[in-house]
Amino acid sequence: MKLAILLHAYQPPTQYPHVTKEITKRSYLPFLETIERCDAAKITLNLSGSLIEQLIANNEHELLDRYKTQVLRGAIECTATAAYHPLLTKLPESEIFRQNLVNEYWLTRWMGDNYKKPHGFFVPEMFYDHRVGDAIEKMGYEWIVLDESAFPGAGVDEHGQHNTLSIAKHYYKKNNGNLGVFFRDRPISLAIAFDHDLTERSLLEMIQRHGDEAKDAYVIIAVDAETFGYHHAHNLNLLTCLCEQDEIQLVTLHELYQSAREFRFVEPVDSSWGISLEEHGSVRQFPRWDNPENKIQQLQWKLFNLAVQNGKHASGLPDDFDKSLHSDQFWWASKYPCWHPGMIEQSLGLYESVLGEDAKEIVQLREVLATEEVSVINC
Incomplete structure (x- = not known):
């Protein structure tokens, strides 16, 4: 079976420089060192324009050059995104396009003549509605990744987990279009982000459960890059385990997309990767960002x-x-x-x-x- 790991590296434009420097020391640098040590590493990385801007301002030129080296050797695949991480559902299409252009500006500043337009687009907070999907397709991107709760009828249980493994048996495109849609594995991603007792062996067993259900199954893990090191120091061991194990094939998301033999068409529902059952379908669906009582x-x-x-x-x-x-x-x-x-x-x-x-x-x-x-x- 195949495993694609999507990491979202971002700091807001209002972040204090000393905080970005500390996160760099504890997360962005050791994460990079893990990739450099692993010959079989395959990571899809959203290195947002906002963070690139701050790394340049903090004189992290050597770090950015080392990241570029890993992109050029194929260990890291980059995504596009909205540079300053707005909630795209709240923007007019013209501002979505501009945020993409600004992000292209920073990616070009980083990669120079080696810049190539990414195949996929990272939706900030995976905050999605159909209008966002239409805009991304108009910009010429081939695929996006959404939270599993965006899959029609999938839902989540009382613990915020998904209720089916069957999604990852198939490949999908958005209805009435050509935009590929991946859905991240919610339980595995949340376990990495929040389960401090998660071991390397138990993580591999969670992933292999998909392979036990379907021979051609795949798993997509999508979390903040800061999960590895800054939020949880132990998680660097989990990343090392995933990169060095030989039981599961590591692929980039575009390699996974290219491996699809056929696609099913779906219409993802409004969602974000911060959604839970208690919020889903209610008036206060996204209280982390828009609570009418706040x-x-x-x-x-x-x-x-x-x-x-x-x-x-x-x-x-x-x-x-x-x-x-x-x-x-x-x-x-x-x-x-x-x-x-x-x-x-x-x-x-x-x-x-x-x-x-x-x-x-x-x-x-x-x-x-x-x-x-x-x-x-x-x-």
Whole structure:
């Protein structure tokens, strides 16, 4: 059977430089060293434009060159994405296209003459609706990866896990189009991200369970790159295990796509990789980003929509308007469980550049923020 690993490497444009440097030391560097040591490594990597910009600013040129070497030797396949990680369902098509162009700008800055347009597109937070799929297909990409909960009728159980292994017996394209659609294995991905007791052997057994059900089955693991090292130091051992084992064939996502003999057509449902059963199908489907009872988030969305409606782009790429649309501003205001007033304030600085510092919504949000706890809940 085949295993494709998709890692999402990103930091918001409002991230503090010392935090990006620490994550680089504990995650991006040791992850790279693991790939360099493994001759059979095959990783699909979304190295977002926002992170490339910060690595350049932090003088991580040698690190970026080493990543480039792994791309050129075929150990790493890159994806396209929206440079500053906005929720694409909230953007007009023109801004989706622009975020893609900005990301191409940063990929070209990194790869230089070796830049080639990626085959696949990473949807930030896997936050999807049919309009997003249409826009990605118009941009000429061949495939996307969504959460398993986006598969029609798949659902999730009371623990947030999927209820079937049968999805990964087949290959899929979006209805009425030619866009390939992969669905990540939710239980395995969540186990890597959150199960601190997960062992190398138990991980391999979880993956092989798919092969026991169908000879041609495949597994897609999709998690944040920071899962390996920064969030959990032990997970670097899991990555090493996956790269060095010889029981399961490692492939890039495009290799997996090319191996398909036939496709079934589906219409993925609205979803994200942060969804759970209790949220699915309810009014408050995505409370990490848009909780109607969260006063700060609602003011943030007013600012976001004002920026989209009234913001003007600079003549060059990128600009503060591009950056102001990032999704982390809502995440850090969610208290679900994340809370970081400093990151919220950093985002207000971008809105000041787009809308002016006297915009009443900025003033209102700062007034509400002043009444909140100053402590930080990291996650």
